[in-house]
Amino acid sequence: MTEREIRKYIDRLNKGIANESIFSRQINKNVEVAKVWPEQSIMRDDIVEDCVSYRFFFIKNELNEYIGAVLDMHNDLHWYIIPKSRKRGYLTTALKESILPYLFYEERDSLRITINYGAIGEKNYFNSKNVAINLGFKPINDIETEFELNREDFKWDLENLAEINSQINKERFEELRKRLVSTYRTLYKISDELLMAFDNDNELKEVANEVRKHLWKIENLENEHK
Secondary structure (H helix, E strand, C coil): CCHHHHHHHHHHHHHCCCCCCEEEEEEECCEEEEEECCCCCCCCCCHHHHCCCEEEEEEECCCCCEEEEEEECCCCEEEEECHHHCCCCHHHHHHHHHHHHHHHCCCCCEEEEECCHHHHHHHHHHHHHHHHHHHCCEECCCCCCEEEEEHHHCCHHHCCCCCECCCCCHHHHHHHHHHHHHHHHHHHHHHHHHHHHHCCCCCHHHHHHHHHHCHHHHHHHHHHCC
16 A cells, blocks of 8 residues: 555545544544545445455544554554654654554564665655664564564553544434445345346345344444443
């Protein structure tokens, strides 16, 4: 994922237009973990591209403005801070206090980052390298483009996780319930067409009925969090 794409998500959050593509919850007063969908669902047959979300950590400054992000690719981390907010400690603080502890609590034994000199230029390479070394990452190849931090080497003394659930209002709960009902009806309709065409829907109707059975779970969540 390019820096331009990551900046696009940061701008969406700051403009308040990310409610249908970015779903987040606070893990620290200045950091949110989020599931990010690259685009709205559209009719297409490219199911692999269209049905995958990314996990990000978004970083905010003291004015509650989003100024950076860390993309968790599981086997690699990719971080980005908007130019005007660089070299002010936002990234290092967020990683030390919440992002790295959050990831290590998932029972990961190690974390890796790749810093590509040719892709980001000399200045950004050395800035990112300094951040990595400060955090305890160590180079694992001769040209120092790949770095690794083992769980047992991480310094936990600055951990400051403070997780808070995001809120969903009554209208949003109702919208989500309607979408699940629509999914059930769509599956049921596809099943009918396949049954009439081939006398076989490969058990798609059973899948539709399972979706229907789960409608009450959204209602339960709403009641639990009123």
